[in-house]
Amino acid sequence: MTDREPTIDHPSVGVARVTAGYRGHEVSRRLSLSIEQGSRTALVGPNGSGKSTILKTLARLIKPLSGAVYLNGRDISGLPTREVARRMAILPQVHEAPPELTVLELVSQGRFPHVGALKMLRHQDDEAVREAIRLTRLEHLMDRSVDTLSGGEQQRAWMALALAQKTDLLLLDEPTTFLDVGHQLDLLGLVSRLNREHGVTVVMVLHDLNHAARFADRMIAILDGEVVADGTPAEVLTPGLLRECFGVEASVMEDPWTGAPMCIPHTTIPSGDVESE
Amino acid sequence: MTATAAGLARREGVARSTLRYRLAVAVLAAVLVALMLLYVMLGPVLFSPDLVLKALAGRPEEPLHRIAVREVRLPRALMAAVAGAMLSSSGALLQSVLRNPLAAPATVGITQGAVLGAVLALVLTFGSEGALDDLNTLVPLAAMAGGLAAGGLVYGLSYRRAGADPLRLILTGVVVAAALSAATSFLVLVSGSHTDSIIRWLVGSLSTRTWEHLRFLVPVAVLAVPLVVAAVPVGNVLQLGDATAGSLGLRAELARAGVLAAAVVLAAGAVSVVGGIAFLGMMGPHLARTLVGSDLRRLVVGSALVGAIILVAADLMARTFSLDWIPLLNVETESGSRIPVGAFTALVGAPFFICLLRARA
Numbered sequence: 276m277t278d279r280e281p282t283i284d285h286p287s288v289g290v291a292r293v294t295a296g297y298r299g300h301e302v303s304r305r306l307s308l309s310i311e312q313g314s315r316t317a318l319v320g321p322n323g324s325g326k327s328t329i330l331k332t333l334a335r336l337i338k339p340l341s342g343a344v345y346l347n348g349r350d351i352s353g354l355p356t357r358e359v360a361r362r363m364a365i366l367p368q369v370h371e372a373p374p375e376l377t378v379l380e381l382v383s384q385g386r387f388p389h390v391g392a393l394k395m396l397r398h399q400d401d402e403a404v405r406e407a408i409r410l411t412r413l414e415h416l417m418d419r420s421v422d423t424l425s426g427g428e429q430q431r432a433w434m435a436l437a438l439a440q441k442t443d444l445l446l447l448d449e450p451t452t453f454l455d456v457g458h459q460l461d462l463l464g465l466v467s468r469l470n471r472e473h474g475v476t477v478v479m480v481l482h483d484l485n486h487a488a489r490f491a492d493r494m495i496a497i498l499d500g501e502v503v504a505d506g507t508p509a510e511v512l513t514p515g516l517l518r519e520c521f522g523v524e525a526s527v528m529e530d531p532w533t534g535a536p537m538c539i540p541h542t543t544i545p546s547g548d549v550e551s552e
Numbered sequence: 553m554t555a556t557a558a559g560l561a562r563r564e565g566v567a568r569s570t571l572r573y574r575l576a577v578a579v580l581a582a583v584l585v586a587l588m589l590l591y592v593m594l595g596p597v598l599f600s601p602d603l604v605l606k607a608l609a610g611r612p613e614e615p616l617h618r619i620a621v622r623e624v625r626l627p628r629a630l631m632a633a634v635a636g637a638m639l640s641s642s643g644a645l646l647q648s649v650l651r652n653p654l655a656a657p658a659t660v661g662i663t664q665g666a667v668l669g670a671v672l673a674l675v676l677t678f679g680s681e682g683a684l685d686d687l688n689t690l691v692p693l694a695a696m697a698g699g700l701a702a703g704g705l706v707y708g709l710s711y712r713r714a715g716a717d718p719l720r721l722i723l724t725g726v727v728v729a730a731a732l733s734a735a736t737s738f739l740v741l742v743s744g745s746h747t748d749s750i751i752r753w754l755v756g757s758l759s760t761r762t763w764e765h766l767r768f769l770v771p772v773a774v775l776a777v778p779l780v781v782a783a784v785p786v787g788n789v790l791q792l793g794d795a796t797a798g799s800l801g802l803r804a805e806l807a808r809a810g811v812l813a814a815a816v817v818l819a820a821g822a823v824s825v826v827g828g829i830a831f832l833g834m835m836g837p838h839l840a841r842t843l844v845g846s847d848l849r850r851l852v853v854g855s856a857l858v859g860a861i862i863l864v865a866a867d868l869m870a871r872t873f874s875l876d877w878i879p880l881l882n883v884e885t886e887s888g889s890r891i892p893v894g895a896f897t898a899l900v901g902a903p904f905f906i907c908l909l910r911a912r913a
Contacts, residue, residue, distance in 0.1 A: 360801025367795035
């Protein structure tokens with residue numbers, strides 16, 4: 276298997292005419308999307324819009340009901356799952372470490388797709404694990420049980436697990452939920468650095484629209500499983516979209532610090548009004 | 553400076569947990585060997601370590617020593633160690649892969665299945681020409697089949713659409729366990745015979761166990777080793793949750809079935825010779841976890857050692873204590889007034905269980 280040179284024709288990951296969801300409950304129908312190599316994409320949308328389901332489908336954690344998911348131009352369902360795991364890592368929304376599992380033991384598991392089950396019986400302390408721990412600044416916590424760490428530290432530990440997988444594609448499902456504002460900026464800053472310095476392609480589901488506008492270069496707004504807006508943050512984060520997608524009246528202005536668009540929601544619009552417009 | 557300090561901390565950190573693991577294994581192994589020696593020394597006739605070694609080496613001072621040491625006490629001590637190790641490591645695999653601290657062979661029905669198998673074999677053949685008593689190795693065979701069948705049944709009943717979800721596995725296991733023990737009680741009631749040996753199966757006992765039984769147990773244990781070796785790295789990934797396991801390139805459902813199979817073989821094998829020993833499969837891994845952590849590579853080894861120690865110690869007590877001194881009880885059974893070892897593990901296990909629940913609350 277030779278690695279293809281990344282081009283626009285071979286997007287990092289994409290879905291083609293995918294119907295995603297669960298039997299009897301289709302979340303999105305015949306959806307097509309493609310993510311360019313080296314980009315940072317934020318999926319935004321109201322609760323229940325299907326953005327997490329779409330991310331899980333991209334991550335092959337949910338099988339599409341129809342259509343196909345592509346990874347580097349190849350149908351993901353035809354690729355061995357361990358090979359996929361060497362190219363794509365997912366940070367799931369909820370995770371719980373078993374008690375008494377240390378940070379190092381957790382992060383080491385990131386080597387599983389690379390070395391295989393039997394070699395995992397040996398101690399894994401290679402460069403990838405050390406780099407993941409360094410990037411997430413967990414050196415001093417390596418020997419601590421994950422369940423004794425603070426929320427921010429725990430999220431960094433799980434992030435380190437995904438980084439130890441050494442993939443060039445990283446999918447994050449609401450990575451900042453449960454984090455305070457400092458830890459949120461910290462984590463998204465790390466994601467941006469990985470993208471800038473290591474060329475990691477990032478797709479993340481974010482609830483905070485201002486974070487999405489600041490830390491992504493492409494925003495995709497999802498409503499009822501369909502793409503309602505797709506473009507740069509300036510193109511997507513508009514009062515019109517906020518009205519249509521989230522049902523809120525809001526002002527959008529320029530963030531004086533970063534220059535990215537920034538929204539301030541004012542009031543919710545009673546449902547029904549949006550439809551009639 | 554920070555980089556160096558961090559580097560030092562890291563090296564120290566790794567060394568600390570590894571050192572701790574090695575120390576724990578060394579201490580546990582030493583305790584196990586010492587307990588087993590004590591086990592062989594103690595009994596109606598006391599032997600000095602010197603006499604034990606002579607008897608083991610085949611140069612006993614009296615022929616009777618050889619019989620007492622090599623034919624009676626040694627096989628029973630070995631059986632306790634092997635069965636304890638199997639039950640406890642089975643519990644470690646179950647707790648990790650089902651992500652539940654209460655998981656154990658006896659909470660998911662494997663133990664009850666094996667006990668039912670043994671009791672069925674005893675009851676069905678009673679009174680016939682080929683009547684089995686619990687010395688016959690056909691009984692362990694039937695027990696083994698019962699344990700494996702129970703494991704399969706629980707998995708099958710939990711399977712819906714894409715797989716068997718861990719929580720559903722546990723809940724199904726609890727229900728199946730209850731149903732199987734009800735079936736066993738029913739059998740005991742209607743047969744009205746063999747009650748003494750049946751009770752020993754229910755509670756778990758090592759009395760009258762000889763090389764004959766060890767010859768059945770050891771091959772099962774040896775067969776389980778490659779299964780466990782394969783289950784450990786997979787279970788390590790699986791205990792991080794299905795989504796993370798999927799991200800790491802593991803087919804969670806297939807992996808779970810494989811690890812469960814290893815746990816079922818271990819537990820069914822152990823129960824098929826020692827009966828339904830209570831709490832050991834849950835206690836062992838918990839104690840081991842506090843010593844060596846949750847990485848299955850270490851947890852399985854630690855659990856095996858702790859389980860062996862618990863069962864050897866409990867059986868030593870079971871052999872040593874008798875109820876003869878309570879005249880009121882006037883106990884007279886075919887096995888004498890000995891308390892089955894399972895009663896001891898239950899006696900220690902029940903309070904342990906309560907403490908565990910309270911500590912988690």
